Amino acid sequence: MTLATPLIVVFLILVNALYVAAEFALVGARATRVEQLALEGNRLAAAVLQILRDTQRLDHYIAACQIGITLSSLILGAFGQATIGIALGVLLDTHTGLEPLSAHALAATITLVFLTATQVVLGELIPKTIALQYPVGTALYTYWPLRWSLTLFAPFIRLLNGSGALILRRLGVSADSSHRHIHAPEEIDLLIRESRDGGLLEDRESERLREALQLGRHRVRQLMVPRRRIVGLDLSAPLDELLERLDASPYTRLLVHEGSLDDPIGYLHVKDVAIAIAAGGRLEDLRALVRPLLTLPSSLTIDRALGQMRERRARIAILVDEYGDLEGLLSLEDIIRELLGELSDEFKSNPALKPVRLSDGRWRLPGRLPLDEVIDWAANQGLSDWERGEAETLAGWLLERLDAIPEGRCSLRSDGLLFEIERLDGAAIESVLIDRLQPAAEEGADA
Structure with missing residues (x-):
């Protein structure tokens, strides 16, 4: 065994590390960050x-990495056994008194274990960790070696990808592959929590992002003003009575009806009344x-309701149930409050719907x-694991368990x-007080 042997071993491990780092870096790199660097004039980022x-180019890129990893590992194993293994076998045969066959078998085992451990640590774990921590930078630095590899491995990539696609089709699995990051809302919620716990997001920022994710799962009846x-x-x-009510109301938009609230005909904006009075003419009728007025089903999700309100340029909408009966009123302010928290208003007071700790x-x-x-509040306080049921509010949850309309304090x-x-x-x-029970307390309702 000459001095060139360890150098070749180190070189093969570095080649393996290069392909491992390139694969994990490109899969883990955020396209938005790479695009930002490309706009700043970074040519490697643009490439x-x-x-x-391009899904197909990305698939070929990953295939080149996998071929490189496989070839470097196989060559390292074969070269190590042909050099280090043989030299170690001769050494054991000479100095241990083992049979030649046993000495070479032991040498082959020791060489395999040593090269495997070294390959895993230096050629797999370390470059993988670096690539996951610095995906964009690693992807840029490994681009040119991988581009040369793409040219070198092109025939093998076409052959192996084609064979794999053929086998997948025989198994009834789609051969279309995409290495893009696609996350369900629950996974995005988990990522937001992890970013907050890691200090990358403040509590308010993470809460706003999580609320935005909930818009597609919550119903508008959870935000509406009840009938x-x-x-x-x-x-x-x-008319005089109507004007007095307008003057006393803290709202700028009021629902208008005739006789019964079940027959709304539209809404009245205070600004329109003020303009009509300021014009100097006599106001005979409103x-x-x-x-x-926009009418929406109360079962609509918040994001879809928001889309329809934006499309119709509506600031408020009435919500009706499946039978067409008026169930509540929704405004854009209600949706914004859901996203950003309670909004201050100089004319009206909206108590925040938040838990309050008593003395x-x-x-x-x-x-x-x-x-x-x-449920989120209870989990954060370590109070209990609640069964959700069919209710959408705390009051509805209590009514499900009481099986009756409460009378007084119960x-x-x-x-x-x-x-x-x-x-x-x-x-x-209107409000509920919650306290922990002693372990001996039994479940039930008290009048």
């Missing part, structure tokens, strides 16, 4: 970006100022708080917690 945007809380104007009332250790939660937020024991209905607005549960 890598073309590969990332019983809608402030409307009955056009059958005298009907001419009524604007058309005695209990928690006060609004009955209208969405059940998803309640309590419910469930999931190791004591729920006490603190305040009612008619039949609606």
Whole structure:
């Protein structure tokens, strides 16, 4: 064994490390970051970006890496056995007294273990870690060696990819492959949590991103103003009375109906009334100022409702149930509040729908708080693992377990917690007090 032997071994390990780093770097690189570098004039980034945007080229690139890894590993094993293995076998045969066959078998085993361990550590784990931590930089630095490899391995790539595609089709599996990162909303939510825990996102930023993801899964009925809380104007009332109600209302848009709230005819904007009065003419009737109203099903998801409101340039919409009955009112402010949190307003006060810790250790939660937020809050507090059920709010969840409309203050024991209905607005549960139960407490409802 000469001095060239260890040098060749090191070279083959470095070649393997190059292909490993190139594969993990290109798969892990964010196209947006590469595109930013390309716009700044980085030619390597522009070349890598073309590969990332072309599924077929990306597939060939990964195939070249895999061929390079396989060939370098096989050559390293064969070369090591032909040089290090033979030299070590002669050494063991001479100095250990083993039979020649046993000495060479032991030498082959030692050589295989040594080269495998060295290859895994230096040629696999280290370059993989570096590539995952610095994917964009590694992809740029390995671009030219991989481009030469693509030319060198082109016949093998076509042959092997074609053979693999043929076998996949025989198995009934699509041969179309894509190495792009495609994540479900749940996976994106997990990535946001990990970024927040890693210090890359602040709590408020991560919360806003998570709320944006929920728009496609939550229904508009979770954000709406319930029918019983809608402030409307009955056009059958005298004009002076209507103007007084407009003046006293903290809202700029009010639902307009005739006789019953179940028959809305549109909405009235306070600005239109002010302009009509400022024009100097006598205001005889408000009907001419009524604007058309968008009607949406209450089962619609928030993102779809937002799209329809933007398309129709509507700021508010009424929500109807499956029978066509008025169920609530939705405004753009409600959706923005869901994304950004509570918005201040100089004319009206909207108490935030958030859990509040009381001085005695209990928690006060609004009955209208969405059940998803309640479950997340409970998990963060380590209170309980709740069964969701069919309800969409805390009040609905309690009604499912009470099986009746509560009368006055009543309590419910469930999931190791004591729920006490603190305040009612008619039949609606306004606020709930929550406390931990002692281990000996049993489940049930108390009047």
